[in-house]
Amino acid sequence: MSPTTVYLAKLMGAYSLFAAAWLYFRREAALGLIDRLSSDPVFxxxxxxxxxxxxxAIIVGHNRWDGWVEALVSLIGWIAFFSGVATMFLPTGALRRAIAWMRFKEKLPLYALVSSLLGAALFIGGVAA
Structure with missing residues (x-):
């Protein structure tokens, strides 16, 4: 596994774990921020x-698909890229509609769990390398 993969796996894993904890323990703050960001076209x-x-940055620096850690890091990069393009170029309010469609408020504990599992897998994969 390359040093870039190890670095990105640890970084993404740690971020996902902190994000999951924030979603779970600071639910109202998280929902308020998401509501504010998704209701303002500038944000x-x-x-x-x-x-x-x-x-x-991830695609250019790390487009590797050899092992599961490499593939997961690259997949997250491609997801971030496509979601960024969609968020930038879809009509205003599309992000708000996507959040409503995902039923984010009702399913927040599930999203926090997914984020923590993904983060743990990435972080452990990066540390174990």
Missing amino acids: ESMIGTLRLTVGL
């Missing part, structure tokens, strides 16, 4: 730009 564009930038 919506900013989120799209950040996603696109992160996705491109």
Whole structure:
């Protein structure tokens, strides 16, 4: 496994674990931030730009599919890229509609669990390398 993969797996894993804890323990703050970001076209564009930038950085620096850790890191990069493009170029309010469609408020504990499992897998995969 390359040093880039190890670094990104640890970084993404740690971030996902902290994000999951934040979603779970600071539920109202998380829902308030998501509501505010998804209701303002400027913030919506900013989120799209950040996603696109992160996705491109991962794709350009790490487009490897050899093992499960490499594939997961690369897949997250491609997801970030496509979600960034969609957030930037879909009509205003698309992010809000996506959040409503996902029933984020009702399923927040499930999303926090998925984030923590993904984060743990990535972090452990990076540390074990």
